[in-house]
Amino acid sequence: MSSDSTTTTDQDALLRASIDRSLRHPVMFFLTSGAAWLAVSILLGVIASAKVHNPGFLADCAWLTYGRAFPAHMNALVYGWGMQAAFAVIIWLMARLSRKECNAVGTILAAGHVWNLGVGLGVVGILAGYGTGMPWMEFPAFAWPVLLVSYCAILIWSFIQFRVRPEGHVFISQWYILAAMIWFPWVFITANTLLHCMPGHPVMAAGINAWFKSAMIFLFFTPVALGAAYYLAPKVTGRPVFSYSLAKLGFWSLAIIAPWAGMQKLAGAPIPFFLPYLGAAATALLFIPACAAGFNLIRTMLSCPKTLAESPSLRFTMAGIIGLAVLAVAAVLLNLPGSTLKMTQFSLSGYGFDVLAIYGFFTLVMFGATYFIVPRVTRREWLSRRLIKMHFLFSAYGVVFVALIALFGGLLQGAGQEDWQQPWEDAASRAIPYAVASTFSWSLILFSNVFFFLHLALMWMRLGRRSLHPTLLVSSHDAHGSSPHGEEGDIDNAGPGHAAAH
Amino acid sequence: MSSPNHQPDLEDSINVTEAHGRVILEAAAAAREKRIADNGSEPINLWILAACGVVAIIAGGILGGAGKLFSYGSSFREGYVRTPAPGTAESGPQPKEALAAYMAKGSKIYSAKCNGCHGPDAKGDGANFPSLVGSKWVLGETDRFAMIILNGLQGPISTGKSYGAGMAAQGAGLSPADLAGIMTFVRNNFGNSTGDVITVEMAKAAMEISDARANKGLQLTAAELEADHLKALPGEPLDPKAMVDPISLAPIAAPVAAPKVTP
Numbered sequence: 001m002s003s004d005s006t007t008t009t010d011q012d013a014l015l016r017a018s019i020d021r022s023l024r025h026p027v028m029f030f031l032t033s034g035a036a037w038l039a040v041s042i043l044l045g046v047i048a049s050a051k052v053h054n055p056g057f058l059a060d061c062a063w064l065t066y067g068r069a070f071p072a073h074m075n076a077l078v079y080g081w082g083m084q085a086a087f088a089v090i091i092w093l094m095a096r097l098s099r100k101e102c103n104a105v106g107t108i109l110a111a112g113h114v115w116n117l118g119v120g121l122g123v124v125g126i127l128a129g130y131g132t133g134m135p136w137m138e139f140p141a142f143a144w145p146v147l148l149v150s151y152c153a154i155l156i157w158s159f160i161q162f163r164v165r166p167e168g169h170v171f172i173s174q175w176y177i178l179a180a181m182i183w184f185p186w187v188f189i190t191a192n193t194l195l196h197c198m199p200g201h202p203v204m205a206a207g208i209n210a211w212f213k214s215a216m217i218f219l220f221f222t223p224v225a226l227g228a229a230y231y232l233a234p235k236v237t238g239r240p241v242f243s244y245s246l247a248k249l250g251f252w253s254l255a256i257i258a259p260w261a262g263m264q265k266l267a268g269a270p271i272p273f274f275l276p277y278l279g280a281a282a283t284a285l286l287f288i289p290a291c292a293a294g295f296n297l298i299r300t301m302l303s304c305p306k307t308l309a310e311s312p313s314l315r316f317t318m319a320g321i322i323g324l325a326v327l328a329v330a331a332v333l334l335n336l337p338g339s340t341l342k343m344t345q346f347s348l349s350g351y352g353f354d355v356l357a358i359y360g361f362f363t364l365v366m367f368g369a370t371y372f373i374v375p376r377v378t379r380r381e382w383l384s385r386r387l388i389k390m391h392f393l394f395s396a397y398g399v400v401f402v403a404l405i406a407l408f409g410g411l412l413q414g415a416g417q418e419d420w421q422q423p424w425e426d427a428a429s430r431a432i433p434y435a436v437a438s439t440f441s442w443s444l445i446l447f448s449n450v451f452f453f454l455h456l457a458l459m460w461m462r463l464g465r466r467s468l469h470p471t472l473l474v475s476s477h478d479a480h481g482s483s484p485h486g487e488e489g490d491i492d493n494a495g496p497g498h499a500a501a502h
Numbered sequence: 503m504s505s506p507n508h509q510p511d512l513e514d515s516i517n518v519t520e521a522h523g524r525v526i527l528e529a530a531a532a533a534r535e536k537r538i539a540d541n542g543s544e545p546i547n548l549w550i551l552a553a554c555g556v557v558a559i560i561a562g563g564i565l566g567g568a569g570k571l572f573s574y575g576s577s578f579r580e581g582y583v584r585t586p587a588p589g590t591a592e593s594g595p596q597p598k599e600a601l602a603a604y605m606a607k608g609s610k611i612y613s614a615k616c617n618g619c620h621g622p623d624a625k626g627d628g629a630n631f632p633s634l635v636g637s638k639w640v641l642g643e644t645d646r647f648a649m650i651i652l653n654g655l656q657g658p659i660s661t662g663k664s665y666g667a668g669m670a671a672q673g674a675g676l677s678p679a680d681l682a683g684i685m686t687f688v689r690n691n692f693g694n695s696t697g698d699v700i701t702v703e704m705a706k707a708a709m710e711i712s713d714a715r716a717n718k719g720l721q722l723t724a725a726e727l728e729a730d731h732l733k734a735l736p737g738e739p740l741d742p743k744a745m746v747d748p749i750s751l752a753p754i755a756a757p758v759a760a761p762k763v764t765p
Contacts, residue, residue, distance in 0.1 A: 017529030
């Protein structure tokens with residue numbers, strides 16, 4: 001290697017390191033407060049789920065009745081964790097891919113605090129009984145302009161970075177992230193103004209609400225997660241993305257199909273008759289972008305099995321993409337008007353679909369990105385391999401149980417509801433064993449995410465390992481001691497040229 | 503002079519080893535990263551296309567059920583006829599026992615019309631709104647009760663007590679079935695239990711009596727009630743257990759106790 005190219009590589013690494021350093025606090029702020037909201041949300045989810053099979057649980061506490069705990073759970077999950085994890089990943093990825101340092105750390109941090117304040121007041125508002133009753137929009141009406149303004153203040157800088165990037169190729173991740181950044185305000189403003197500012201027919205409002213939920217999943221969380229996965233897979237393995245044509249197919253089919261989905265929730269309601277069918281068909285068709293991106297990413301990650309086995313980022317990303325594949329199949333199977341669609345209307349299965357999308361797919365990919373990004377922005381390595389492994393096991397198995405149980409149990413519950421000559425109680429009692437299992441699995445997920453939050457907080461305080469060696473899931477081949485935390489090695493003692501190539 | 507980008511050659515002042523060491527020290531994670539390789543050019547897998555094709559066909563089938571697309575005017579399928587649930591003949595709402603059906607109807611009217619003054623427990627407030635619980639005006643002669651509902655009441659009652667400005671007429675918009683429902687409901691709820699049903703025919707008769715009043719349109723007084731309306735409404739009594747349609751309150755499959763009544 002000539003000294004010339006070494007220097008270019010070094011300069012490149014220094015540029016990347018300076019980009020990472022400039023984003024340390026915003027990224028860590030969003031991830032850590034997001035992880036805290038995730039833990040809060042799951043706790044509320046456990047409470048809500050426990051009330052389904054055990055109605056006397058906390059029955060005396062008006063703040064935690066099911067009708068408040070459940071929406072608080074979903075909204076904390078979506079706006080507290082989901083959006084903030086997305087912010088962290090978007091600002092970091094866009095800065096890296098546009099090769100620009102972040103110059104607006106103060107504004108982003110301030111807006112991030114406003115966002116958290118909005119979410120916090122919103123959740124308290126729901127718990128205090130001021131929820132709006134519109135799924136995923138339960139925050140009292142004051143919250144949405146606050147969230148919208150802070151969203152713009154957080155992500156406008158990523159637009160600018162993209163605009164002033166050095167000329168050249170726009171990477172696949174950037175398509176997805178840029179699209180998500182544009183689609184979110186469109187979806188959010190449309191739904192909120194239509195429902196809060198110019199309320200029309202209430203049945204149509206429920207339809208708009210259902211569209212909003214679907215659009216949040218498929219027009220924001222999905223592209224953000226796919227953007228992150230399209231970055232991590234080739235980056236960590238060092239192999240090219242399997243197929244560029246497949247990536248284009250995946251992106252454009254998502255962009256064309258996803259906006260039509262959502263109204264199937266209102267099948268049978270007195271809204272224009274074609275709308276639910278259109279929504280059901282579009283949701284089923286979302287199999288195409290999911291399948292294209294999923295296959296592409298899985299093939300890319302499988303091109304380097306050793307790295308896939310070692311890297312926490314890739315393991316989480318792989319699990320998330322498998323979640324996407326399951327989501328795609330569920331999108332087809334739950335939307336057949338002749339058989340399954342009517343069973344999803346008032347049952348657990350809609351919840352199962354949401355959890356699968358938000359946790360089983362999006363969140364797992366976000367965890368993968370977190371395990372990649374945090375050591376770079378803090379310049380410390382993850383403290384403990386065991387914590388990461390535990391986080392993975394509990395999260396992955398937990399969400400498999402929650403989502404599949406809710407999907408399947410929901411269908412059985414729906415079948416019970418269809419038998420209209422039986423008392424409603426019969427249908428509800430069919431769901432009890434599934435609700436018990438769901439409470440148990442959420443508790444597992446809660447357990448793992450409390451430790452994830454602590455791990456993150458320690459990393460932010462720069463209490464991570466000072467080492468040249470990344471924390472990998474399996475001890476590498478030449479490890480002398482079998483330390484549970486990955487290879488030891490103080491950065492100050494390592495001589496030049498010792499950097500491992502992971 | 504110029505930026506390093508324009509001058510790839512090293513200046514003498516840069517010590518390569520030292521600079522590389524700095525990278526190792528400060529940017530270990532960034533330095534060990536792999537570069538993102540160029541995009542792969544594999545063709546789209548045929549199996550993927552086949553799977554997507556199958557899903558597209560399924561989605562087409564779903565969309566095919568939508569009828570005419572973008573017809574915002576129709577909220578149900580063209581020519582839609584409700585198919586009966588398997589194993590049961592389509593018979594509209596299930597018949598109910600008369601007392602339960604009348605009371606269910608009356609309960610809705612009560613919440614809409616009476617609840618505001620007489621209260622959810624029908625106890626009134628004692629000052630402006632009298633209690634309906636155990637009241638002989640409610641439990642006694644049905645004609646008097648019907649007239650009060652239809653026309654309202656003013657002035658002192660037999661005990662000499664006046665209730666505020668009196669009660670406003672509630673007859674506007676009431677159908678005979680509504681009136682029958684509300685009367686049956688109040689007479690059999692809140693602790694009252696006469697156990698009988700004021701039928702739709704009786705209510706219809708009450709409305710005719712009300713229309714025939716001399717001072718039609720004015721609120722009633724206790725004196726007029728005493729004079730003209732101390733009697734039961736005409737009409738055949740209905741067995742509280744007879745089955746009726748819960749919407750129209752019409753008797754179903756007329757059993758012995760519910761002959762057709764012609765007013």
